[in-house]
Amino acid sequence: MTFSVAATATAATAAAMATIVPPPAPTATRTHESRAAEPVTGRCAGCSARSKGLCGALTTGDLPDLSAASRPLDLLSATPVVMEGEEATAVFTVMSGMLKLYKTLPDGRQQITGFATAGDVIGLAVGTGYAYTAETVTASTVCRMSRTALHRLMERHPAVQGRLLAMTSVELSAAQDQILLLGCKTAMERVSSFLLALSRRSRPLADGTPSVFLPMPKVDIGAYLGLRPETLSRVLRKLEEAGAITRLSNDRIRIENPAALEATA
Amino acid sequence: MTFSVAATATAATAAAMATIVPPPAPTATRTHESRAAEPVTGRCAGCSARSKGLCGALTTGDLPDLSAASRPLDLLSATPVVMEGEEATAVFTVMSGMLKLYKTLPDGRQQITGFATAGDVIGLAVGTGYAYTAETVTASTVCRMSRTALHRLMERHPAVQGRLLAMTSVELSAAQDQILLLGCKTAMERVSSFLLALSRRSRPLADGTPSVFLPMPKVDIGAYLGLRPETLSRVLRKLEEAGAITRLSNDRIRIENPAALEATA
DNA sequence: CGGACGATTGACCTGGTTCAAAAGCGGTGG
DNA sequence: CCACCGCTTTTGAACCAGGTCAATCGTCCG
Numbered sequence: 001m002t003f004s005v006a007a008t009a010t011a012a013t014a015a016a017m018a019t020i021v022p023p024p025a026p027t028a029t030r031t032h033e034s035r036a037a038e039p040v041t042g043r044c045a046g047c048s049a050r051s052k053g054l055c056g057a058l059t060t061g062d063l064p065d066l067s068a069a070s071r072p073l074d075l076l077s078a079t080p081v082v083m084e085g086e087e088a089t090a091v092f093t094v095m096s097g098m099l100k101l102y103k104t105l106p107d108g109r110q111q112i113t114g115f116a117t118a119g120d121v122i123g124l125a126v127g128t129g130y131a132y133t134a135e136t137v138t139a140s141t142v143c144r145m146s147r148t149a150l151h152r153l154m155e156r157h158p159a160v161q162g163r164l165l166a167m168t169s170v171e172l173s174a175a176q177d178q179i180l181l182l183g184c185k186t187a188m189e190r191v192s193s194f195l196l197a198l199s200r201r202s203r204p205l206a207d208g209t210p211s212v213f214l215p216m217p218k219v220d221i222g223a224y225l226g227l228r229p230e231t232l233s234r235v236l237r238k239l240e241e242a243g244a245i246t247r248l249s250n251d252r253i254r255i256e257n258p259a260a261l262e263a264t265a
Numbered sequence: 266m267t268f269s270v271a272a273t274a275t276a277a278t279a280a281a282m283a284t285i286v287p288p289p290a291p292t293a294t295r296t297h298e299s300r301a302a303e304p305v306t307g308r309c310a311g312c313s314a315r316s317k318g319l320c321g322a323l324t325t326g327d328l329p330d331l332s333a334a335s336r337p338l339d340l341l342s343a344t345p346v347v348m349e350g351e352e353a354t355a356v357f358t359v360m361s362g363m364l365k366l367y368k369t370l371p372d373g374r375q376q377i378t379g380f381a382t383a384g385d386v387i388g389l390a391v392g393t394g395y396a397y398t399a400e401t402v403t404a405s406t407v408c409r410m411s412r413t414a415l416h417r418l419m420e421r422h423p424a425v426q427g428r429l430l431a432m433t434s435v436e437l438s439a440a441q442d443q444i445l446l447l448g449c450k451t452a453m454e455r456v457s458s459f460l461l462a463l464s465r466r467s468r469p470l471a472d473g474t475p476s477v478f479l480p481m482p483k484v485d486i487g488a489y490l491g492l493r494p495e496t497l498s499r500v501l502r503k504l505e506e507a508g509a510i511t512r513l514s515n516d517r518i519r520i521e522n523p524a525a526l527e528a529t530a
Numbered sequence: 531c532g533g534a535c536g537a538t539t540g541a542c543c544t545g546g547t548t549c550a551a552a553a554g555c556g557g558t559g560g
Numbered sequence: 561c562c563a564c565c566g567c568t569t570t571t572g573a574a575c576c577a578g579g580t581c582a583a584t585c586g587t588c589c590g
Contacts, residue, residue, distance in 0.1 A: 103445045111448040113441045126431075126438045158423065165430045166391075168437055173391045175440035176378045180368045182447035183376040183491035187578065218537065226448035231578060233538055250537075452546070483569065496546055498570055515569080
């Protein structure tokens with residue numbers, strides 16, 4: 001899923017399946033496993049996002065279907081992947097890197113609705129056009145699957161549709177949390193919520209202190225939180241003065257006092 | 266779906282199905298139709314929301330399943346239906362009336378994430394607890410279905426899961442539009458967007474002029490748009506002075522100049 | 531070393547909030 | 561039928577959180 005400041009990350013997709021998705025029907029075992037040596041099978045089998053996103057809904061025996069339907073792409077940073085309003089012909093699974101998803105107003109104002117990382121699926125569309133623009137913020141690898149291939153995959157493997165429902169539900173919940181953040185919270189509360197959410201989904205430093213990695217420019221964080229970069233900068237300074245965080249570098253922050261952040265969030 | 270200022274309403278669910286949902290598998294025709302005279306069948310058959318929400322995914326022959334699984338409830342206004350955080354044991358389809366869905370911060374601030382009207386399904390949960398509180402704003406009728414019954418229904422009728430995915434996708438898109446509204450737009454733009462969205466989904470007056478019905482108090486509209494009721498009142502006055510709208514009564518507004526609203530939204 | 535771009539800081543401004551009061555507007559009961 | 565009461569809506573005036581504008585500072589790269 002694309003992350004939100006309040007999403008509880010890792011186990012969320014599984015949890016969603018447990019609650020609104022029917023128990024997975026026993027997937028018919030196919031005979032493709034004997035062809036496991038095929039390069040096309042091997043590609044998905046060795047994929048780092050294998051267990052995530054849509055692909056996690058499939059068993060090893062289904063990998064040939066998956067490999068045949070999808071194609072990996074390596075992208076530099078600042079590369080658009082889908083454009084808001086364009087005809088939605090494919091979906092993309094993020095294998096590595098980070099993308100930003102945003103909507104644009106006619107006068108150019110932009111609102112980032114989420115950031116996508118490994119395992120997230122982007123480009124699912126309601127209607128014919130993409131609902132948002134997706135663009136890499138770091139060099140990334142994504143896996144392209146045409147819309148028709150996705151439909152065929154869902155027909156052959158009902159679990160894929162269930163997974164898609166689970167993922168969409170998690171996204172919806174995250175979007176509602178973001179609505180709460182944007183509608184109610186102060187700048188300080190927004191930044192604290194954001195840092196806490198990131199720290200939950202990222203690994204602590206060697207010494208065990210929680211930390212967050214912010215590969216995107218500050219202006220993008222601002223566009224996500226509904227704040228100007230100047231405001232973001234001022235709030236981060238206040239948090240640092242209060243001893244809640246330390247700026248290790250421009251793109252890494254150490255959380256010194258999670259409780260203090262929790263209190264202001 | 267619960268509505269958002271930018272959702273294109275009526276045909277949206279069907280459109281979503283066309284794009285991310287596989288073509289409906291030919292539903293096995295059952296023999297229950299011969300028992301159509303049963304009272305339990307008749308209840309759903311005569312339901313005004315019959316063709317909407319989850320129920321629209323089922324054919325007439327499946328109505329006994331539906332009737333057996335669900336139970337209608339008449340509710341007064343200001344009645345809570347589901348509470349944020351409580352264990353999610355059931356879902357509810359709105360048959361008539363209007364509900365507000367909101368999230369609450371520890372200090373009491375509330376953000377309304379949407380209003381639900383006939384056909385909308387509320388209470389779909391990610392995890393074990395409801396993600397929001399739902400409360401009637403007018404006297405309403407809702408139809409209760411336990412979560413286990415919903416799971417059984419999805420197992421027996423795959424089209425129900427497809428419909429659920431389509432509805433969730435439409436909700437997600439609406440939520441992202443609301444994020445754009447709350448993150449970027451001015452008070453004037455928010456109110457204009459809101460009125461336009463409502464006018465698209467409501468019937469014009471007898472003389473053909475578009476109008477909107479606002480059964481909820483102004484404070485709720487404000488909580489939805491991220492504004493105080495005072496600000497809302499001032500913006501409405503400005504729109505009226507500009508000749509874009511006319512206040513017919515406290516809960517009804519006539520849109521005099523949709524183009525003017527479009528321009529400010 | 532120089533130039534470009536992102537991040538930061540300061541000073542000022544403003545849209546929207548807050549606080550307070552008045553005005554509508556149903557309902558209720560005499 | 562009207563007087564009263566409680567609540568929502570509206571209006572006014574002062575305030576402030578965050579935005580805007582402009583200058584400075586890093587830092588990364590060629």
